[in-house]
Amino acid sequence: MRKVEKKVADAYFRLRTTLIVIYLAIGVCVSYLVVFFARDLSSITFNGFPLHYYMGAQGAVLTFIILLFVNAFVNDKIDQKFGIHSDKKTNLSSGNTLDQ
């Protein structure tokens, strides 16, 4: 066990939270914002689809999937940068559980 500087710990949390806010903002843009302006986007055609329909049927879902993988990947990198190594995790698997 070693102590982490408060500054470092706060930076970790702030970085994670900022990223999550960015991901969620992108998610909102491709779904809610596109729906809100659906009528205006319907004149644009993409791959045979009117754009608003494409975003609803494929674009939004694909963006969501990419966001989740980017999040998982970037988070592992951040953990490494802050000196957390995943190979030690096996013996931590129970977390705070009551099931010991």
Added chain:
Amino acid sequence: MDAQFLVSFGLILATFGLYIGIALFNKARQTSDFYVAGRSVPAVFNGMAIGADWMSAASFIGMAGTIMIMGYDGLAYIMGWTGGYLLLTFLLAPQLRKYGRYTVPEFIGDRYQSNTARLIAAVATIIISFTYSIGQLSGSGVVIGRLLEVDVAVGTMIGVILIAFYSALGGMKGITWTQVAQYLVLIIAYLIPVIFMSLQLTSNPMPWLSYGQVIGELRELDQALGITEYVVPFTENTKWQFLALMFTLMAGTAGLPHVIVRFYTVATMKAARWSGAWALLFIGLLYLSAPAYAAFSRFILMDQVAGSPINNLPAWTTAWVDTGQLSVADQNGDGVLQWAEIVISKDIVVMATPEIANLGIFVIGLMAAGAMAAALSTAGGLMISISAALSHDIYYRSINPHASEEKRLAVGRWSIVIATVVAGLVALNPPGAITQIVAWAFALASGSFFPALLLGVWWKRSNGPGVIAGMVTGLSVSLAYIFAAKYGGFTILGIVDTGAGVFGASAAIVANIVVSLLTKEPSQQVQDEVIDLRYPEEMTYKDGEVWIKDGTEG
């Protein structure tokens, strides 16, 4: 007894044998196996299990039909049911995993240090999961009934016996590995027909790329007929209803106990994040294909069935007309079936597709096995949630805290058997349309669990009285709006009953914040535990300081 019956029956029997074999092999031996699969499920497989758990009979059987009938407005389901995984994986799942309990009510009870809150959450879990499982059981009854050519009631009872047997035996551990197999069966069954239809109509084996062209042709057909175009937005309801429904489905997804508990079955926060990503990829395969199904089926119906002489319709129409799910009356008596004279139930679009596209008996049988996998896997997950709420949150934590492990397992198993049988009896005569019941379950989940978990994880000042006020307010507002909109004709901005969650969730968040601020702040220990959730497992927050494990401890 024809060839179709034998093929369907054989495929269903073979897949059931596989599921039961897996459940027997992974029999739960201890409590943690039963509730959280020993917390040892790898992320990719957990992703598949989440996918099978998530994709219910409604998704498998009903979604493509909903989109075919509602057009663009049906896409709220696609975005809502996938977007929920963003909220879940970004805002809730890893933190809930670190907190590490067996069930969602247990988290709420311990985080807010309130037995009342835990009991309310346990009751809400039971209500939501029970309502949802009624839909699954009656869905499986329809499939078994149609394909084994027995009465729907007999079909439902066969489903009940199967689910009760393998959920009670295997618990979460058996169910998880069974669900991995069920995911594979259901996704193969879903993709094969749509790929073949794509080949038939566009000579392109990638339906996701090719159906844009079909959408274009549909627009021309619609214009020629002078009917509302398929892709035009907000023809069924207002734009606000679309947005409200999408929000309700997203927040409800992030608050469904049987989905959240899936994230308790993995080893770490890191695995919880990867599970969420894999889960959405596996779910996305089906959700990206559903609109293609809808477009292809509508095109075939408009292009090949409509316009045929009424006495020379394709053979498959007769079987579905007999079930009452399809109506092809020649209303204007000109001897030709017009598009406007076809009335198709949305629940048969996927099931009838192999017949519509003439894909042969093997594919039809595979569809039956896939639909059964979807219904049974979701019902299995729901039953585990109900049983955990009854045996763990209510019996063990409130009634008999000294119960031995054997006793708790026995209570868990018996509550599954009883819950399945009761849900099966209700499903024999369902209280409403399946999709409607499912949408209500989401409105209730977004009014109760989503706000309670969100504030519990992200706001340390939120306390017991706050969460009780929040859950009670959210549930009441959701329920009141559902009834007011459905039976009283009361709507705000054209938002109908299925969009009720947006009001339930907002009311619950406001109530939680206001009551929390008016009452005493939570103990220092609870606040420290909430701050601790900001960091991965290797970092611990204690007395205002953060510690990291560096391998030097024993």
